[in-house]
Amino acid sequence: MFNAITHSQLYVLDQDEAVDFYVGKLGLEVNTDVDLGFMRWLTVNVPGAPDRQILLQLPGGPQMSEQTAEQVRDLVTKGALGTVILTTSDCRKTYEELRAKGVEFTQEPVEQPYGVDCGIRDPFGNHIRFTEPRTA
Amino acid sequence: MSRATEDTNRRMLRARDTMDRAYAEPLDVPALARVAHVSPAHFTRTFRATFGETPHRYLQRRRVERAMSLLRETDRSVTDISYEVGFGSPGTFSRTFRDIVGRSPRQYRKEARATGVPTCFTMAWTRPRD
Secondary structure (H helix, E strand, O other): OOOOOOEEEEEOOOHHHHHHHHHHHOOOEEEEEEEOOOOEEEEEEOOOOOOOEEEEEOOOOOOOOHHHHHHHHHHHHOOOOOEEEEEOOOHHHHHHHHHHOOOEEEEEEEEEOOEEEEEEEOOOOOEEEEEEEOOO | OOHHHHHHHHHHHHHHHHHHHOOOOOOOHHHHHHHHOOOHHHHHHHHHHHHOOOHHHHHHHHHHHHHHHHHHHOOOOHHHHHHHOOOOOHHHHHHHHHHHHOOOHHHHHHHOOOOOOOHHHHHHHHOOOO
């Protein structure tokens, strides 16, 4: 059967702005950034973990009508699409660092049964969470 | 849809996120309109057009959802919980809770159990509908 999850996908409205946020602010790494002519294939990963990539894709292209692309952009900016959950070794420290960089928080760090976690928005409306898992 | 609509959506989402994050604070329409950088009258109308309900109702549902969690998972009194989630009086809390959940806070507490699901999903799926 299956071996791994290699790619997950988020819709973004501007790929340069996405790099600024995911790499410049969150500290992820660009895995691949290639202009294929028909699309810019842009993926990022957590440093040291290149086997799990997030594809940062623009809505649109020939497979999607302009009306559908508009609907996707509408849903992204309303916060109705896209969630990614990351882990961190220190949720509160990461929170302070990201807050200093002007990242928008949907939830400050909270103790949960499974660890400490908090929530942020990317510039487009996607919901990102990061968790410091409780150690046994 | 235009860039302007996307920008408006994003501003409304920023105000909605503020309600999610700071539900216990005395948030009113002028404060939320400032977060969204629009006038108060424009804010209420646009928020409703974007998310299908008024900001007031959204905030009530957020507070009730938090209260449901505290009723399930703590032994704090209904009165304490009503203040803790941002209601100005226990009477308003109980009326609003019953209106939204269909049961009183005490009945709800008796019937509910804590779940082991990650909290962000519990919050999203237990948010009472209108």
